[in-house]
Amino acid sequence: GAVVSQHPSWVICKSGTSVKIECRSLDFQATTMFWYRQFPKQSLMLMATSNEGSKATYEQGVEKDKFLINHASLTLSTLTVTSAHPEDSSFYICSAQGGQDSYNSPLHFGNGTRLTVT
Amino acid sequence: ELKVEQNPLFLSMQEGKNYTIYCNYSTTSDRLYWYRQDPGKSLESLFVLLSNGAVKQEGRLMASLDTKARLSTLHITAAVHDLSATYFCAVDPASFYQKVTFGTGTKLQVIP
Numbered sequence: 001g002a003v004v005s006q007h008p009s010w011v012i013c014k015s016g017t018s019v020k021i022e023c024r025s026l027d028f029q030a031t032t033m034f035w036y037r038q039f040p041k042q043s044l045m046l047m048a049t050s051n052e053g054s055k056a057t058y059e060q061g062v063e064k065d066k067f068l069i070n071h072a073s074l075t076l077s078t079l080t081v082t083s084a085h086p087e088d089s090s091f092y093i094c095s096a097q098g099g100q101d102s103y104n105s106p107l108h109f110g111n112g113t114r115l116t117v118t
Numbered sequence: 119e120l121k122v123e124q125n126p127l128f129l130s131m132q133e134g135k136n137y138t139i140y141c142n143y144s145t146t147s148d149r150l151y152w153y154r155q156d157p158g159k160s161l162e163s164l165f166v167l168l169s170n171g172a173v174k175q176e177g178r179l180m181a182s183l184d185t186k187a188r189l190s191t192l193h194i195t196a197a198v199h200d201l202s203a204t205y206f207c208a209v210d211p212a213s214f215y216q217k218v219t220f221g222t223g224t225k226l227q228v229i230p
Contacts, residue, residue: 006160034218043206044161044220093160104166106151107208107218112160 003027004096006110013084013117021079021113023094029074030096034107035067038091050077084117091115120145122209124221132229134196139224141190141207149210150190151218152181154203161206164192197228 003026013019023033031052036044048069049057056069066088068080077096081088091114095107121144131137141150148169153161165174167183167190174181178201180193190207207221 041225043223046217046219049217095161104168106153106163106166108163109153109161114158 002105002108004030004094004108004110006094006113008113009111010114011116013115015085015117016083018080018082019084019115021081021092021094021115023077023079023096023110025075025096025108028096030077031074033071033077033094033096035069035077035079036093036095038093038112040091044093047079081115084115086117089115089117120147120209120211120217120219122207122219122221124205124207124224126224127222128225128227130227130229131194131197133198136196137194139192139194139205139207139226141192141209141221143188143190143207143209143219143221145188145209145211146185147188147209147211148183148185150183151208151210152190152192153206153208155206155223156203164205194226197226199228199230202226202228 005024007022033050035047037047038044047062050069050071052071052074058064071077093112094110097107123142125140150167152164155161165181170185172183178195183190204223204225206223208218210218
């Protein structure tokens with residue numbers, strides 16, 4: 001149980017275009033989802049906390065107009081990278097916490113999306 | 119601001135040897151997670167530690183939590199090549215599920 005699906009797994013796009021990444025909790029409801037960014041050989045950096053039905057909470061230094069987050073339902077959160085530039089190239093990972101035994105559960109992670117902006 | 123430090127950052131060890139990875143954190147918390155990440159992959163949950171003195175074991179890995187010392191350890195027993203990966207600890211601040219903070223990661227290389 002507690003499966004988080006992230007799509008796409010990898011995407012290559014041109015500078016200036018926008019890319020949408022989807023994160024779904026398949027078998028549980030997640031009122032809160034988290035979006036992380038990971039550069040090569042580095043740890044995960046929390047970008048924002050996505051709450052169902054309300055605005056996302058962004059971490060300091062993360063541009064909310066560039067990284068649009070929508071949490072439209074209890075099972076879906078999306079991250080849109082707008083007007084992407086090569087420096088946005090990174091590994092983006094979503095996570096969610098929830099399910100029957102949410103207190104004893106860790107964060108469940110999607111498989112990640114590797115974004116390359118050319 | 120919660121800071122989470124892991125030590126060592128990189129570990130190369132021979133098969134059959136034992137070693138411990140340390141995770142120190144800077145604020146009160148009684149929830150700590152350990153994850154494994156293979157190259158190019160996402161994170162796989164290994165352990166959830168929820169209280170002081172918690173100890174969990176799975177195969178050759180054993181994790182413990184000392185909330186008073188703000189320290190968690192991940193002990194590797196008789197390492198095998200398949201354990202080669204990057205290991206992260208992550209601390210969940212007390213009373214919230216928000217802002218889980220990840221450690222710097224420890225890249226483990228087990229040499230046959």
